[in-house]
Amino acid sequence: MKVKNTEDLREIKDKFFPLIKQRLGHRNGLGITQVLVCSGTACSSAESQDFRLELERELERRNLRDNVRIFKTGCFGFCQHGPIAMVHPGEVFYCQVKPDDVKELVETHFLSGRVVERLLYQNNGQRANNIEDIHFFQAQKRIVLRNCGVINPEDISEYIARDGYFALADIILNKKPSEIIDKIKKSGLRGRGGAGFPTGRKWEMTAAQDVKPKYVLCNADEGDPGAFMDRSILEGDPHSILEAMAVSGYCIGAAQGYIYIRAEYPIAVERLEIAIDQARGYGLLGKNLFGTSFDFDIGLRFGAGAFVCGEETALLQSVMGQRGEPRPRPPYPAQEGLWGKPTLISNVETYANIPVILREGWEWYSGHGTASSKGSKVFSLAGKINTTGLIEVPMGTTLRTIVFDIGGGIPGGKKFKAVQTGGPSGGCIPDKYLDLPIDYESLKEIGSMMGSGGMIVMDEENCMVDIARFYVEFTQDESCGRCTPCRVGTKRLLEVLKRITEGKGEMEDLELLEELAFDIRDASLCGLGQTAPNPVISTMRYFREEYIAHIRDKTCPAGVCKALLDYTVDEAKCAACGLCAKVCAAGAITGARGQPYRIDPEKCLKCAACVAKCPKNAITKGIRKEDVNIAETGIHTGTGGQEERAAL
Amino acid sequence: MVQYAHTGKESREREIPAPFVSEGKPEQKPDKEQTWEKKFNELDRYISLYAKEPGQLIIILQKAQDIFGYLPEEAQAYIAEKTGTPVSEVNGVVTFYSLFSTEPRGKCALDLCMGTACYIKGAQELMDTLKDQLQIDAGETTADHLFTVNTTRCIGACGLAPILVVNGEVHGNAKSGEIIKIIQKYRKGEDSESKKH
Numbered sequence: 001m002k003v004k005n006t007e008d009l010r011e012i013k014d015k016f017f018p019l020i021k022q023r024l025g026h027r028n029g030l031g032i033t034q035v036l037v038c039s040g041t042a043c044s045s046a047e048s049q050d051f052r053l054e055l056e057r058e059l060e061r062r063n064l065r066d067n068v069r070i071f072k073t074g075c076f077g078f079c080q081h082g083p084i085a086m087v088h089p090g091e092v093f094y095c096q097v098k099p100d101d102v103k104e105l106v107e108t109h110f111l112s113g114r115v116v117e118r119l120l121y122q123n124n125g126q127r128a129n130n131i132e133d134i135h136f137f138q139a140q141k142r143i144v145l146r147n148c149g150v151i152n153p154e155d156i157s158e159y160i161a162r163d164g165y166f167a168l169a170d171i172i173l174n175k176k177p178s179e180i181i182d183k184i185k186k187s188g189l190r191g192r193g194g195a196g197f198p199t200g201r202k203w204e205m206t207a208a209q210d211v212k213p214k215y216v217l218c219n220a221d222e223g224d225p226g227a228f229m230d231r232s233i234l235e236g237d238p239h240s241i242l243e244a245m246a247v248s249g250y251c252i253g254a255a256q257g258y259i260y261i262r263a264e265y266p267i268a269v270e271r272l273e274i275a276i277d278q279a280r281g282y283g284l285l286g287k288n289l290f291g292t293s294f295d296f297d298i299g300l301r302f303g304a305g306a307f308v309c310g311e312e313t314a315l316l317q318s319v320m321g322q323r324g325e326p327r328p329r330p331p332y333p334a335q336e337g338l339w340g341k342p343t344l345i346s347n348v349e350t351y352a353n354i355p356v357i358l359r360e361g362w363e364w365y366s367g368h369g370t371a372s373s374k375g376s377k378v379f380s381l382a383g384k385i386n387t388t389g390l391i392e393v394p395m396g397t398t399l400r401t402i403v404f405d406i407g408g409g410i411p412g413g414k415k416f417k418a419v420q421t422g423g424p425s426g427g428c429i430p431d432k433y434l435d436l437p438i439d440y441e442s443l444k445e446i447g448s449m450m451g452s453g454g455m456i457v458m459d460e461e462n463c464m465v466d467i468a469r470f471y472v473e474f475t476q477d478e479s480c481g482r483c484t485p486c487r488v489g490t491k492r493l494l495e496v497l498k499r500i501t502e503g504k505g506e507m508e509d510l511e512l513l514e515e516l517a518f519d520i521r522d523a524s525l526c527g528l529g530q531t532a533p534n535p536v537i538s539t540m541r542y543f544r545e546e547y548i549a550h551i552r553d554k555t556c557p558a559g560v561c562k563a564l565l566d567y568t569v570d571e572a573k574c575a576a577c578g579l580c581a582k583v584c585a586a587g588a589i590t591g592a593r594g595q596p597y598r599i600d601p602e603k604c605l606k607c608a609a610c611v612a613k614c615p616k617n618a619i620t621k622g623i624r625k626e627d628v629n630i631a632e633t634g635i636h637t638g639t640g641g642q643e644e645r646a647a648l
Numbered sequence: 649m650v651q652y653a654h655t656g657k658e659s660r661e662r663e664i665p666a667p668f669v670s671e672g673k674p675e676q677k678p679d680k681e682q683t684w685e686k687k688f689n690e691l692d693r694y695i696s697l698y699a700k701e702p703g704q705l706i707i708i709l710q711k712a713q714d715i716f717g718y719l720p721e722e723a724q725a726y727i728a729e730k731t732g733t734p735v736s737e738v739n740g741v742v743t744f745y746s747l748f749s750t751e752p753r754g755k756c757a758l759d760l761c762m763g764t765a766c767y768i769k770g771a772q773e774l775m776d777t778l779k780d781q782l783q784i785d786a787g788e789t790t791a792d793h794l795f796t797v798n799t800t801r802c803i804g805a806c807g808l809a810p811i812l813v814v815n816g817e818v819h820g821n822a823k824s825g826e827i828i829k830i831i832q833k834y835r836k837g838e839d840s841e842s843k844k845h
């Protein structure tokens with residue numbers, strides 16, 4: 001069937017809406033039970049698909065297939081407690097479901113109508129019957145993620161039942177491009193790919209180019225090595241991206257779009273392939289959309305693992321099948337992009353906002369957020385946090401709300417140290433800014449950036465010098481080598497940082513680091529180099545004392561930098577069982593029955609295998625023995641070794 | 649291609665144009681030449697499928713890597729010839745992207761996530777264990793072609809950090825001891841294999 005107008009869409013919607021309505025909490029006497037099984041990357045990694053298949057088999061066996069229907073769905077965000085299965089009616093939210101739970105679930109819930117208590121999430125000892133009872137969801141506002149966990153991303157009808165493609169139909173049939181561009185401008189939407197450029201202005205600029213053909217490009221590269229927002233959106237609601245791209249194509253005058261996605265994201269790629277096929281089947285992509293002369297189609301282009309390809313000029317090269325090397329701007333992609341033609345490049349989440357803005361109105365949309373940053377932001381919250389997951393909050397939410405209310409704080413009673421935002425281009429934010437409402441400007445002011453939305457929480461056991469080294473190692477590795485400041489500069493930067501983490505740093509290194517950082521920032525060709533020093537600059541700004549501890553005192557206060565710590569056996573706790581000596585690959589542990597075991601620091605490889613093995617938890621890692629830190633006086637004695645002593 | 653999670657099977661098969669399975673025929677041991685030829689035949693299908701559109705070199709190379717397990721020089725030259733691209737350009741693209749490998753990989757692919765979340769939850773210790781046990785660096789294969797160690801960036805399951813992917817299967821909350829066991833298991837399996845022959 002080809003969809004020709006809004007009536008055709010409505011017909012589909014009417015057919016599928018009852019299912020959706022039940023999932024939204026209405027007990028509309030549908031007479032069936034629905035099970036939504038999360039099928040995003042995280043839950044699938046935890047074997048949600050095995051659960052789903054086992055459930056299907058069990059229902060088959062008991063002849064319940066007509067009464068209980070199973071659907072795949074996108075990320076609920078509660079990844080820490082996945083795999084998730086939600087049952088309607090009743091919005092019962094089951095966590096960590098396993099194939100072994102299927103039998104009980106079927107017997108107790110589907111046959112006897114009782115909730116399986118043991119599979120519910122526990123909030124401080126209290127069972128959460130309902131998704132609304134869970135703290136994680138209470139401070140969130142799901143605008144972009146409104147369909148994730150509600151619809152089956154592999155069925156276009158369900159997207160339509162959620163009013164999908166109505167905006168596209170209305171625009172193509174009734175509206176002028178300039179009207180829509182105006183709405184997007186008024187909504188205040190800014191690019192979610194990092195820099196926060198106003199999206200409406202970008203559309204306007206590309207629309208104003210008097211060149212044909214033009215292209216629409218979606219940046220789904222998501223290179224930040226600790227982020228999974230864009231991928232989750234594509235996995236959970238692919239049609240929203242397709243609809244938004246078609247709308248922007250209509251507005252700027254393009255007939256072809258491309259989505260650039262990493263081949264390493266098999267689930268997202270698969271969902272997109274299915275979504276594009278289905279949209280073409282319904283005539284929502286392809287030639288003569290809604291019977292007009294407007295054509296628009298979308299193709300996938302694959303990245304092959306290069307961070308720099310997220311940068312827009314490098315992205316253009318990669319989409320054309322070349323080495324992804326950036327070039328100076330101007331000309332901007334809006335002027336000269338793919339094959340030299342004007343190209344609109346936006347991020348996945350930016351596109352995902354478009355259908356909502358058009359449906360609910362720009363006034364509604366701009367009612368969320370702060371003065372300069374409208375709407376919401378999706379973050380992937382991970383690291384040292386109780387509830388890792390995918391979250392969406394209004395712009396202007398504080399880090400405290402995110403880390404402590406939504407994320408449930410730091411595990412193991414450890415102390416919060418920093419939040420890293422913006423990935424390798426961003427910075428580390430210390431606890432003094434926990435109450436700062438975050439938006440594009442405020443983050444920039446404190447030396448970080450919004451970035452695409454990776455948010456990594458760190459506790460007292462994370463070494464900030466080591467984190468800076470980690471990011472610089474990443475950017476150094478990913479530097480395309482085209483310009484010298486980035487290629488050579490990051491290498492030097494990394495050398496100095498390594499020296500410091502190995503206990504061989506000198507106080508002058510701090511100045512050298514700063515100098516290098518600012519040179520690289522100012523002289524690099526593209527955003528990768530320009531932002532590469534940010535993790536160093538921000539950690540030096542807020543955690544300078546940690547640098548000094550490494551350099552002057554040769555200690556790593558967090559106990560991370562291996563060269564600066566030793567593993568020791570607590571003789572009082574040691575039961576002399578000898579398990580540690582057995583597991584030690586380096587043969588560094590000696591002892592005998594009845595005598596406490598000892599670790600030879602010279603031989604020890606610091607692999608920590610013994611720590612894991614010890615039944616008495618008698619092995620601890622700590623700062624160098626000879627580095628005695630006399631707290632009361634603040635005097636540090638001892639250094640890392642002979643050479644270092646000489647250097648001091 | 650690195651396949652992380654285990655969906656995608658069905659559709660991936662759907663995508664491949666008519667496979668070469670010779671159903672019902674007695675199983676014949678294909679000699680090396682024959683399989684090599686088969687592989688090039690399969691590659692041909694992808695080239696004709698994709699080469700119509702501009703800019704599809706990367707996906708062709710990915711398919712070639714799926715087929716051969718890596719990108720041997722012969723395959724690169726073949727793709728260059730068939731698509732009318734200079735070999736130097738093909739090789740330039742191959743060397744630019746970290747997903748492409750020009751060396752055959754070991755039987756057991758160990759991909760360690762070195763994304764930020766995994767890193768701060770101890771991925772470095774796991775890496776040290778791997779290096780120590782196998783005596784190779786990331787990106788290398790052991791001399792007996794049994795193990796290849798690679799690092800990946802966030803695989804999107806940070807809740808399970810740190811993560812080790814063993815031949816496409818995700819191991820969450822990985823520990824050094826577990827890694828040692830996995831390695832030993834593979835070594836043993838290989839031992840008994842070779843004794844059988």
Ligand SMILES: Cc1cc2nc3c(=O)[nH]c(=O)nc-3n(C[C@H](O)[C@H](O)[C@H](O)COP(=O)(O)O)c2cc1C
Nearest residue numbers: 191192193219222223310311312346347350527528
């Ligand atoms: C080194 C580097 C990496 C980038 N990586 C990404 C990325 O992974 N995803 C993304 O959407 N934008 C990324 N960007 C930003 C893009 O260059 C571009 O600004 C963005 O895609 C524009 O979309 P927006 O206006 O919707 O934000 C990156 C920029 C730089 C400098």
Ligand code: FES
Nearest residue numbers: 761763766802806
């Ligand atoms: S960082 Fe390893 S899965 Fe996200």
